[in-house]
Amino acid sequence: MATDTHGGEKHSPLQQFEIKELIPIEVAGNDISFTNSALMMVITIALICLLMLAGTRKRAMIPGRWQVVAEICYEFVAGLIRDTVGNEGRKYFPFIFSLFMFILFGNMLGMVPYSFTFTSHIAVTFAMAMVVFVGVTILGFAKHGLHFFSLFVPPGVPIWMWPLLIPIEIISYLSRPISLAMRLFANMLAGHTLLKVFAGFVPVLGAAGILPLAFVVPLTALELLIAFLQAYVFTILTCLYINDALHLH
């Protein structure tokens, strides 16, 4: 990762986030080229489909290794929805499960050297956050109509406080997609940059390079934890937003 293929150009820890065109595609003047980011997305969904379909192919009463993994993923997300949303959350299970697996596998595959982390791009995380935000808002209005606005009125607050609290609630509601997108994007960006910076010290320091190397190893483990944790956080916040939309308070 430390070697620079672009001769002479100074390599930066941010270079790993660069999007490279693999197959140029242009439709009506719009650039939708197949890039390294798109390639990683395709690999991600291919692996998820492989796990969930090939892993459960035998439909074994006593599951094999892969089937156990598939079942654990299923029950993990199902438990998450049951705990946060309750039984009405079952309808949104396929979407939440897809979201969790997509982010989890995207983050994890990003930890493979020379690969690319598509979740470290604000365009992707913000698009996902907006889908969640818009979806939840539509869901709320479809379920409660204009009564959905009562979400912005905190319960048990005296009326004279409303002019102060309602704008705060509206701002906090509108900032949900931003915080959701930023959290995932910034975590992936910071983690990968940090790893790259310390890894860059290893060849430069020669024999003393053992020190940054000793640091990079536990840091990699931490990054793997964060890769899981951020997928979990994104998913559980989505669940909580859905719960808000369904039950208001």
Added chain:
Amino acid sequence: MPQLEQIHTFLGQIFWLVITFGFLYLVLWKAALPRVSSILLERQERIDEDIRKAEEFRKEADEAVAAYEKLIADARSDAQDLIRAANEKLAADAAARQDALTDKIKADVADAESRIHKARVEAIENIQSVSVEVAQAATSRLIETEVGAEDAQAAVTAAIQGRS
């Protein structure tokens, strides 16, 4: 930072995100998740069924144990009855035999006593007759007088009776 510099790639990223995520959503929603869900449901049903069966078998086993215990208890009480009857019979037999033996011993003792008595009487009579002869012989030798048989007899009888 490429994330903010390569703005021309935003549309492409979102396009491929929608394509890949949409595809993933469809595959999971239509194929994978129903399959996993049916596997888990089947397993749960199988487990419930097995537990129900196990419950049944346990009930049967409990019944069998109860029947067995009843059988054992019955057998035990029958055995007690038999032992008691046998004991009673043995005791009765023993008592009867004891009585018979006692009677026989008593009869034997009485018989023996009568025989002893007879022997004693005989012995006394023998001694008497020998004594008479001895007395006759002694008198004839000592004082040279013949004592008649009747006198000697009377004297001996008087002597024995006086002694006894």
